Amino acid sequence: MTTQIQTLIKQLTKRGEPMADNSVSVQPLSHWHQNATVQSGLLLVAFAFIGFVLIPDPAAWMTLTIAGLAMGMMLFVMTSGFTLVFGLMDVLNFGHGAFISFGAFVGFSVMAMFPELIAAGSFWTHIGLFVLAMMGAAVVVGLLSWAFERLIIRHVYGNHLMQILITTGGMIVAEEMIYVLWGHEERAWLKPDSFQGSFQFGDFVFEKYRLLAVIMGVVLFILLRWVFTHTRLGLLIRAGVENREIVKSLGFNIEKLFILVFIAGSALAGMGGVMWGLYDEVITAHIGQNLMITVFIVAIIGGLGSIEGCFLAALMVGLLTNYVGFIFPKLALVSTLILMVAVLLWRPKGLVPVSKGDS
Amino acid sequence: MFQSIRDTLPQSRILRGLLAVIVVSLLLAPFIFDGSRALDTAARLCIFIVLVASYDLLLGYTGVVSFAHTLFFGIGAYSVAIAFDHVAPGFGVLLVAVVVALGVSTVVAVTIGLVSLRVKAIFYAMITLAVASVATVLVSQLYLYTGGEDGMTYRIPRVLTPAFKLLDDKVLGVRINGKLLNYYLIFTVSTVLFLLMVRIVASPFGKVLKALRENDFRAEAIGYTTVYYRTAATVISACMATLAGVLMAIWLRYTGPDSVLSLNIMIDILLMVVIGGMGSLYGAIIGATLLVLARNYLNEAMGVAHNAFIDVPILAELFNPERWLLWLGVLFVVMVYFFPLGIVGRLVRGRADHG
Amino acid sequence: MTANLQRNVSETDDLLRLTDVHTHIGQYHILHGVSFRVPRNQVTMLLGRNGAGKTTTMRTIMGLWPAHSGQVHLKDRAIETLDTMTIARSGVHYVPENMGIFAGLTVEENVRLATRQNRFNQDRLTWVFGLFPALEKFWHWPAGQLSGGQKQMLAIARAIIEPCEILLVDEPSKGLAPSIIESLIRAFRELKDADTTILMVEQNFRMASTLGDHVAIMDDGCIVHESDMASFVADKDKQASLLGLSMEAHQ
Ligand SMILES: Nc1ncnc2c1ncn2[C@@H]1O[C@H](COP(=O)(O)OP(=O)(O)OP(=O)(O)O)[C@@H](O)[C@H]1O
Ligand SMILES: [Mg+2]
Numbered sequence: 020m021t022t023q024i025q026t027l028i029k030q031l032t033k034r035g036e037p038m039a040d041n042s043v044s045v046q047p048l049s050h051w052h053q054n055a056t057v058q059s060g061l062l063l064v065a066f067a068f069i070g071f072v073l074i075p076d077p078a079a080w081m082t083l084t085i086a087g088l089a090m091g092m093m094l095f096v097m098t099s100g101f102t103l104v105f106g107l108m109d110v111l112n113f114g115h116g117a118f119i120s121f122g123a124f125v126g127f128s129v130m131a132m133f134p135e136l137i138a139a140g141s142f143w144t145h146i147g148l149f150v151l152a153m154m155g156a157a158v159v160v161g162l163l164s165w166a167f168e169r170l171i172i173r174h175v176y177g178n179h180l181m182q183i184l185i186t187t188g189g190m191i192v193a194e195e196m197i198y199v200l201w202g203h204e205e206r207a208w209l210k211p212d213s214f215q216g217s218f219q220f221g222d223f224v225f226e227k228y229r230l231l232a233v234i235m236g237v238v239l240f241i242l243l244r245w246v247f248t249h250t251r252l253g254l255l256i257r258a259g260v261e262n263r264e265i266v267k268s269l270g271f272n273i274e275k276l277f278i279l280v281f282i283a284g285s286a287l288a289g290m291g292g293v294m295w296g297l298y299d300e301v302i303t304a305h306i307g308q309n310l311m312i313t314v315f316i317v318a319i320i321g322g323l324g325s326i327e328g329c330f331l332a333a334l335m336v337g338l339l340t341n342y343v344g345f346i347f348p349k350l351a352l353v354s355t356l357i358l359m360v361a362v363l364l365w366r367p368k369g370l371v372p373v374s375k376g377d378s
Numbered sequence: 379m380f381q382s383i384r385d386t387l388p389q390s391r392i393l394r395g396l397l398a399v400i401v402v403s404l405l406l407a408p409f410i411f412d413g414s415r416a417l418d419t420a421a422r423l424c425i426f427i428v429l430v431a432s433y434d435l436l437l438g439y440t441g442v443v444s445f446a447h448t449l450f451f452g453i454g455a456y457s458v459a460i461a462f463d464h465v466a467p468g469f470g471v472l473l474v475a476v477v478v479a480l481g482v483s484t485v486v487a488v489t490i491g492l493v494s495l496r497v498k499a500i501f502y503a504m505i506t507l508a509v510a511s512v513a514t515v516l517v518s519q520l521y522l523y524t525g526g527e528d529g530m531t532y533r534i535p536r537v538l539t540p541a542f543k544l545l546d547d548k549v550l551g552v553r554i555n556g557k558l559l560n561y562y563l564i565f566t567v568s569t570v571l572f573l574l575m576v577r578i579v580a581s582p583f584g585k586v587l588k589a590l591r592e593n594d595f596r597a598e599a600i601g602y603t604t605v606y607y608r609t610a611a612t613v614i615s616a617c618m619a620t621l622a623g624v625l626m627a628i629w630l631r632y633t634g635p636d637s638v639l640s641l642n643i644m645i646d647i648l649l650m651v652v653i654g655g656m657g658s659l660y661g662a663i664i665g666a667t668l669l670v671l672a673r674n675y676l677n678e679a680m681g682v683a684h685n686a687f688i689d690v691p692i693l694a695e696l697f698n699p700e701r702w703l704l705w706l707g708v709l710f711v712v713m714v715y716f717f718p719l720g721i722v723g724r725l726v727r728g729r730a731d732h733g
Numbered sequence: 734m735t736a737n738l739q740r741n742v743s744e745t746d747d748l749l750r751l752t753d754v755h756t757h758i759g760q761y762h763i764l765h766g767v768s769f770r771v772p773r774n775q776v777t778m779l780l781g782r783n784g785a786g787k788t789t790t791m792r793t794i795m796g797l798w799p800a801h802s803g804q805v806h807l808k809d810r811a812i813e814t815l816d817t818m819t820i821a822r823s824g825v826h827y828v829p830e831n832m833g834i835f836a837g838l839t840v841e842e843n844v845r846l847a848t849r850q851n852r853f854n855q856d857r858l859t860w861v862f863g864l865f866p867a868l869e870k871f872w873h874w875p876a877g878q879l880s881g882g883q884k885q886m887l888a889i890a891r892a893i894i895e896p897c898e899i900l901l902v903d904e905p906s907k908g909l910a911p912s913i914i915e916s917l918i919r920a921f922r923e924l925k926d927a928d929t930t931i932l933m934v935e936q937n938f939r940m941a942s943t944l945g946d947h948v949a950i951m952d953d954g955c956i957v958h959e960s961d962m963a964s965f966v967a968d969k970d971k972q973a974s975l976l977g978l979s980m981e982a983h984q
Contacts (some may be wrong), residue, residue: 111503111504113503171711171715174715175715180437180441180443181714181718183443183503184443184648184652184710184714185711185714185715187645187648188652188707188708188710188711188714189707189711191645191703191704191706191707191710192704192707192708192711195701195703195704195707196704198695198700198701198704199692199695199696199698199701199704200692200695203700251846251851254838254842254845254846255846257835257837257838258835258838258842258846261835261836261837261838262833262835264797264817264829264833265829265833265835266846267797267816267817267818267821268795268797268817268821268827268829268833269821269846269847269891270818270821270822271818272818273818308641309511311507312507312508312511315504315505315507315508316504316508318504319501319504319505349515349519352511352512352515353512353515353516356508356509356512359505359508360493363493364493373837374836374837374877
């Protein structure tokens with residue numbers, strides 16, 4: 020799935036591409052509208068359009084769309100690791116939420132180390148701090164997840180029941196550890212000055228932090244995509260998600276690959292936690308647990324193991340939550356659940372199903 | 379029927395002894411423990427035993443992890459609460475509420491089951507978690523009917539309240555009043571429900587469930603029957619949880635998200651099942667008792683340790699009595715890892731190893 | 734066990750040797766003491782009925798199922814306790830029964846993944862393209878869109894893009910049209926001429942008898958016959974008793 024669009028574009032643009040002749044049996048490329056990624060992308064646009072029709076005020080629609088995209092990007096950052104870890108190793112990590120919480124608290128502590136810079140700094144200093152906080156979260160959570168994998172996950176490969184139970188236990192412990200380390204109270208985490216407020220163009224208001232979140236999300240997505248399509252590591256991950264036995268038989272160390280993906284995925288969750296904490300401006304040990312529900316929904320809608328699916332589903336859920344939240348404030352979470360059920364009834368394996376090689 | 383139940387009793391003598399002590403203590407709770415707090419603990423324990431056993435029916439016997447069990451618990455409790463609050467506290471109303479609750483639970487259980495069956499079994503855990511959290515949101519949003527976050531306090535039939543006096547004199551220092559009746563109502567119903575579940579597990583139906591659990595490979599091949607049996611188990615489990623919720627609503631005279639719906643209760647249930655022992659309903663009794671005792675006494679022990687380490691920054695915080703869940707969480711992980719069959723499984727197998 | 738049937742024992746040494754291998758899958762005991770040898774620079778055919786345990790034998794050699802007891806020797810090295818990665822790196826290349834193509838990757842990516850340095854040796858690539866021209870044609874297509882025969886070619890290409898000690902191929906002709914099987918036979922013959930040691934599971938007796946030098950027959954998790962191919966082909970009674978009528982029908 021991953022490269023279908025690319026290949027399609029190559030097909031269309033590359034001259035001298037050998038076309039099918041009669042001597043070899045050729046299956047034509049599936050027609051473009053059958054392509055799951057393209058289809059889901061269109062669905063996303065349709066979402067935005069329906070929102071535009073239902074929300075009478077274009078300015079409000081714009082605000083909601085930006086908010087939805089920002090939320091979607093953050094969800095993507097948080098979900099990508101979860102979905103990849105499942106795709107690659109068939110491991111369901113219910114403790115993923117704890118990494119989000121931990122990331123948020125580490126980021127908080129990192130930022131709190133530089134009060135003068137936050138108070139006096141310019142926009143770029145703040146960006147630097149923000150990135151530093153995300154890095155800090157990524158490193159700490161990465162290390163933590165490495166220990167988590169060694170101590171807990173590796174003993175329950177291949178046993179979903181044990182995985183769910185043991186990682187849920189891990190989540191309980193991790194949350195309690197946050198209480199031990201950072202205290203029981205929720206923490207207010209104000210955005211630096213230069214992230215507050217908004218730009219205005221005519222009627223349209225753009226909140227700065229939301230734009231920042233969108234940009235960060237896009238940058239991370241492009242980075243991830245680049246890794247997936249242009250590096251051997253990415254190639255290996257994509258191959259491993261499809262069929263890890265063959266990856267082993269080709270002489271690769273699948274365990275090393277998995278630990279790497281597990282650490283990277285958890286680090287992403289930690290970064291997502293930082294982005295989310297600063298968005299909400301308040302963090303508790305429970306944010307990961309609460310977000311986990313949405314993370315699951317996004318992962319399932321996107322198709323477990325699919326990074327494109329994850330991206331599209333995250334944006335879809337982000338937009339839906341904001342639109343519905345505007346029209347019927349109380350039904351936002353319900354609407355995502357309904358979306359999930361609808362998608363599952365339509366496509367039991369999610370929007371962009373991962374082709375498992377053994378079929 | 380009693381013979382077949384006796385056959386299901388665990389072989390281990392220690393275990394039988396433990397179970398006997400717990401059951402007798404619960405039976406005589408009003409007479410051997412002082413104070414209303416103890417009685418309250420005993421009643422909750424009875425209810426939780428049913429709730430945990432019903433969860434075990436799902437987890438231990440079908441290997442399915444559900445996070446929506448509190449949803450059914452909540453359906454039972456809220457039906458009674460709403461009926462008593464909005465109609466009138468009476469036994470006729472109660473009956474109607476119970477029937478409605480069971481109906482709703484069945485429909486919800488079947489629906490979740492069918493949607494999840496479209497996808498892989500492992501989605502179940504994730505989907506149920508989402509459904510449960512949506513239910514919590516709904517309850518807090520529909521506050522006109524549910525009392526929202528605050529929950530609802532209501533009156534229950536007078537015969538079940540302390541105001542109703544059966545005898546004027548105390549017996550063995552205990553007032554014979556509606557509260558006592560209420561306790562014995564809870565105790566009796568819980569016992570009956572528990573035995574019913576034991577019976578179900580011992581029946582051919584239970585045997586099929588076990589076979590399915592043991593051999594997923596073949597079970598998948600059988601296909602249709604798997605669906606049927608799993609769904610049936612889900613529905614039975616849901617209905618039992620609903621009835622436990624009904625009992626909870628009657629006992630507490632209060633129903634709110636924190637008492638019947640929250641994720642914390644779900645986690646408690648998980649802890650109880652796993653620590654007690656999955657796949658043996660008697661584990662529910664041990665697990666629930668242990669957790670209730672831990673709640674009350676681990677706190678105190680940790681308080682002592684906390685004071686001892688009061689000057690060591692992180693260590694003191696580790697033993698802060700509020701952090702008891704930390705230690706239970708650690709115990710939980712250790713149990714899942716080393717003794718997946720829990721205390722009961724450990725005792726039973728320990729004996730088998732010697733014999 | 735019947736190695737003495739091999740006429741020219743002294744000329745060949747064994748590249749791979751299985752000795753009394755037992756394999757369990759879960760609670761099932763599948764292989765009951767499998768012993769046979771794969772002579773160097775020859776094509777060895779592993780034949781047998783459906784469910785005889787051929788795939789299980791291949792997977793055991795590859796380390797994908799652990800051998801419960803017994804030895805697997807690659808040259809003089811015991812490999813039965815090694816993990817799949819190490820076995821693969823020792824030069825055992827595997828084309829599994831269901832081909833194991835990465836459907837979401839392009840043909841090029843599939844093959845590139847099997848190279849050691851993530852880039853192609855141009856001579857080797859030209860040689861592979863010579864064997865399987867279709868692959869060059871669909872080089873940048875998603876592998877999932879190839880036909881069954883092309884997928885099989887891709888799976889083989891992936892296994893030979895780097896030089897190997899021994900090639901394990903599990904039922905390459907499965908589900909393919911006769912014309913495609915012919916082109917596979919041509920390709921394998923070329924590999925054979927290049928002195929590649931091959932262990933192949935095959936149901937198609939024509940393919941097995943034209944390519945094979947050495948043959949081992951399995952039934953119910955045991956080797957029931959081992960000899961050189963020529964004498965097995967000559968002995969019609971043996972074929973009938975070991976392989977049943979189905980093989981006759983293939984001829
Ligand atoms: N994953 C598994 N679990 C349980 N039993 C298995 C498994 N895989 C194979 N078997 C059993 O092992 C036996 C041997 O199977 P194997 O696939 O090795 O046969 P085969 O000779 O390759 O057959 P075919 O010609 O059909 O490919 C069969 O009886 C099969 O049912
Ligand atoms: Mg086979």
